Amino acid sequence: MKFAVLVFPGSNCDIDCFKAVEDTLGESVEYVWHTATDLSAYDCILVPGGFSYGDYLRCGAISQFAPVMTEVAKAAEQGKYVLGICNGFQILTEARLLPGALLRNESMKFRCHDTLLTVVNNQTPFTRDYADGEEITIPIAHGEGNYYCDDATLEQLKANNQIVFQYGHNPNGSLHDIAGICNERGNVVGMMPHPERAVDELLGSADGKKMFTSILKAWRDQHDAANIR
């Protein structure tokens, strides 16, 4: 399996994502610059956290127009796995690959600490190794993680089981305690907490590890099924 870690000017969690794949899975992983125009070689695209384009205008507002984002949309359309973490989640909402928006934290402060999450949907390719309702500890580090969408969208998210993670103690004012969501098909996930910073007990938690092992298992299942046919 081949992973791409996108790099925008101002990304700062790209190395963490790269190391998480390398250390947790030992699978092939490459950095891909924001100007790239071909992602066909990759099975999973990781859109990392940071301050892409300096967060100017609004987090992710400029990044959505980066050349590589046309390719991310194509990959999502093809059913490939796309995971946006923190700034990556903001970019995916700005690019309309996920519904809603991330507003300034209600406290108007940058929050950086562990959070308790509930795995609400363990049916996605990113969460299948978690038990339904499993409680996990994953850190956050953001100033604009306050998830918002209109009532109709929230109803849709609930009806389609698109809410993937909810906070135990809401750190930012997010609607319905939402920490992460997926698209209707489930192959695109965005989340504010950082699973790549929780892949070893030495980091304070290894609870993020199952996100990476889930992706590989989902891909292997899909791949094996394709080979059998």
Ligand SMILES: NC(=O)CC[C@H](N)C(=O)O
């Ligand atoms: N860690 C991050 O990705 C931060 C995202 C964004 N810059 C924010 O402050 O909300």
